[in-house]
Structures are given as structure tokens and as C-alpha cells.
Amino acid sequence: MDRVRVSILGATGLVGQWMIKLLANHPFIEVAGLSASPGKVGSKYGDVVHWFIPGDIPEYVRDMVLVSTDPADHKTVDVVLSALPNDVAWSAESKLVNAGINVVSNASPERMNPRIPLINPEVNWEHLNILREVKNNWIVKNPNCTAAIISMPLKPIQDLIDALHIVTLQAVSGAGYMGLSYLAIDGNVIPFIKGEEEKIDIEINKILGKQFLDRYEPWSRPIYVTATRVPVKYGHTAVIHAILNRDTDANQIIERLRGFRSLPQEKELPTAPREPIKVLDRVDAPQPARDLDPMAVSVGRVVTRNNVLRLVILGDNLVRGAAGITILTIETMKALGLL
Numbered sequence: 327m328d329r330v331r332v333s334i335l336g337a338t339g340l341v342g343q344w345m346i347k348l349l350a351n352h353p354f355i356e357v358a359g360l361s362a363s364p365g366k367v368g369s370k371y372g373d374v375v376h377w378f379i380p381g382d383i384p385e386y387v388r389d390m391v392l393v394s395t396d397p398a399d400h401k402t403v404d405v406v407l408s409a410l411p412n413d414v415a416w417s418a419e420s421k422l423v424n425a426g427i428n429v430v431s432n433a434s435p436e437r438m439n440p441r442i443p444l445i446n447p448e449v450n451w452e453h454l455n456i457l458r459e460v461k462n463n464w465i466v467k468n469p470n471c472t473a474a475i476i477s478m479p480l481k482p483i484q485d486l487i488d489a490l491h492i493v494t495l496q497a498v499s500g501a502g503y504m505g506l507s508y509l510a511i512d513g514n515v516i517p518f519i520k521g522e523e524e525k526i527d528i529e530i531n532k533i534l535g536k537q538f539l540d541r542y543e544p545w546s547r548p549i550y551v552t553a554t555r556v557p558v559k560y561g562h563t564a565v566i567h568a569i570l571n572r573d574t575d576a577n578q579i580i581e582r583l584r585g586f587r588s589l590p591q592e593k594e595l596p597t598a599p600r601e602p603i604k605v606l607d608r609v610d611a612p613q614p615a616r617d618l619d620p621m622a623v624s625v626g627r628v629v630t631r632n633n634v635l636r637l638v639i640l641g642d643n644l645v646r647g648a649a650g651i652t653i654l655t656i657e658t659m660k661a662l663g664l665l
């Protein structure tokens with residue numbers, strides 16, 4: 327397959343808009359269909375979208391007519407990219423798979439299904455290999471945005487880690503376009519995000535574990551998470567304290583983080599960051615307003631005291647945590663001959 331034809335469910339939402347932006351002029355992924363909620367089906371994309379991500383609506387989608395999520399509207403594509411809300415996603419996605427259509431999804435339902443790979447390409451692209459044994463059509467899940475961002479810098483040091491204590495400071499855009507009212511978050515910090523702490527724990531353990539055809543072996547490390555929402559538009563920050571299994575010098579950690587490369591870098595995939603983990607030397611880094619990289623995870627404040635390591639990390643929840651990871655997964659699957 328030279329070109330990969332895709333359609334996007336939830337194309338008018340925050341994640342869908344980023345997919346459209348990232349796929350404008352993509353060398354081999356072609357957007358062949360766009361879908362939104364039933365009230366917008368039949369309208370031209372440019373007439374009904376509330377475009378609010380940086381830049382203008384790419385010309386190539388302005389006149390595309392929105393379709394439904396029904397399999398009949400996606401018969402001619404190779405993969406459907408789903409950015410549907412969690413409460414409607416599984417019903418639509420399972421209908422597509424049952425109708426013989428492959429799906430890569432951002433939504434949370436079935437992420438922990440032992441037969442469904444949960445993929446952060448640089449971290450666990452090998453988990454995609456189970457699809458070689460799958461006889462019918464497949465669905466691949468993207469991790470929760472925070473789990474995607476955090477699992478990256480853990481990968482090159484995972485053999486050193488016994489336990490993790492994490493506090494997140496998550497951007498408002500993580501809750502979607504209609505997610506939080508201005509009054510609720512302006513000048514405020516909300517120390518609770520429903521379901522988030524559990525997802526970060528179990529998803530990191532799945533991503534850093536081993537995937538077999540019908541089961542996975544989790545990494546099985548205790549991960550204690552406190553998730554907070556802060557008045558930042560874009561970019562999730564996390565303060566991580568890792569309990570290590572031996573005393574380790576911070577320079578050794580930095581060397582491992584800076585040296586980390588994986589299949590997407592080796593294959594020079596179009597959406598892969600050349601340096602997936604950026605260790606920043608500035609004492610006050612990383613900051614969402616200054617250091618946000620679309621696909622790389624930024625790391626600062628690297629300190630060890632005996633066997634305790636502190637890292638502050640930052641990643642783009644909409645790109646690295648959602649739209650960009652979806653596209654990088656497709657590129658990785660093509661590089662592996664799975665598409």
C-alpha cells in the first residue's frame with residue numbers, strides 16, 4: 327500500500343482539528359472523509375467547524391461534506407482515526423471493526439483490553455506485532471494523553487525504577503473544546519480529574535509491560551498519582567519522584583534520556599521528533615509557555631538524592647498526547663508492513 331487513506335471521526339473537535347492540521351501535505355496519509363456529531367452531518371466542514379487551534383483551516387478540508395460514524399460512510403478508507411468522546415466512542419468503533427474497517431482510537435474505552443495494543447510508538451512499537459496474528463480487522467488504542475507523555479522519559483530508565491509518585495498539572499484543553507468553563511478554572515487549580523489517576527497508573531503499566539496475542543504482562547510497579555487541572559491552555563506538566571532500585575547519579579539519568587532513540591527515529595518517520603526526549607539545562611524549565619514541543623517530551627529539574635530521582639516533564643497533550651501519536655502510529659505500522 328503506497329498511500330494510506332484515512333477518515334477522521336470527531337473531526338470538528340480539538341484532537342480532530344490537530345489531525346487535520348498535521349495531515350495537510352502529509353507524504354503518504356490522505357484524508358478521505360470527515361465526521362462530526364449527527365446535527366452537522368451533510369454540512370461542509372468549513373461552514374460548521376469552530377476552528378480554534380493555531381493557524382487557519384487547511385484549504386483541503388473546507389469543502390468536505392461531513393459524514394456519520396456508520397461503517398457505510400467509511401468503506402473506502404484503510405483506517406478510521408477516532409477522536410470521539412469517550413461515551414460514544416466504543417459503540418461506533420466496534421461497529422466499524424465488525425464491518426471490516428480498521429481503527430486507531432484516542433478514546434479510553436477498551437484501552438486495557440488484553441487483545442488491543444495500547445501504543446506510544448517510541449516506547450512500545452513492538453506491541454503492534456500481535457496484529458500480525460490477528461485474522462480479522464483490528465483496533466489500536468492511543469494512551470491517555472498524560473500516560474503518553476509520562477511513559478516516554480520512563481522508557482530509557484524503566485529498569486532502574488521500583489515505584490513512582492506523580493503530581494500532574496494538566497492544561498484545560500485536555501478536557502476538550504467544551505470541557506471546562508472559564509469561571510471554573512480562571513485563577514484556580516482543581517485537584518481532581520475524574521478517572522485520570524487510575525488511567526495514568528494502569529496505562530503506564532500496560533505500555534511499559536509485555537504484550538502477547540491474548541494477554542499482557544504489566545510492568546507491575548506501584549504508581550501513586552495526583553492529577554490536577556491548572557489554568558494553562560496547552561501542555562501537561564508532571565512532577566515525578568521515582569524510587570530507584572539503586573543509588574544513581576543524575577548525569578547517568580540525563581545521558582540515558584538524551585540518548586534515547588527508537589524505531590520512529592531510525593526509520594525517520596515524518597511525524598517522529600528527531601530527539602524524542604529533550605533535557606533542558608535552564609534551571610526554570612520546562613514551562614508550557616516557553617518549552618512546549620509538539621512531539622518531543624521536555625524534561626528539566628533532574629535531581630537525584632541517593633535512590634530518589636526527581637524529574638519535571640512537559641508534553642503537548644493535543645499533539646504528542648493525541649493527534650500526533652495517532653499519525654505516528656499509522657506511520658510506524660506502515661514501516662512495519664502492517665498497513
Ligand SMILES: NC(=O)c1ccc[n+]([C@@H]2O[C@H](COP(=O)([O-])OP(=O)(O)OC[C@H]3O[C@@H](n4cnc5c(N)ncnc54)[C@H](OP(=O)(O)O)[C@@H]3O)[C@@H](O)[C@H]2O)c1
Nearest residue numbers: 336338339340341362363409412432433471500502503648
Ligand atoms: N483533549 C485532549 O488533550 C485529549 C488527549 C488525548 C485523548 N483525548 C481523547 O480524544 C477524544 C476527543 O477529544 P477532544 O478533546 O477532541 O474532544 P472535543 O473537542 O469535545 O471533540 C469531540 C468531537 O466528537 C464529535 N462528537 C460528539 N458527539 C458525537 C456523536 N454522538 N457522534 C459523532 N461525533 C460526535 C464532536 O462533533 P461536534 O463538533 O459536532 O460536536 C467533535 O468533533 C476523546 O475521547 C478524548 O478523551 C483528548
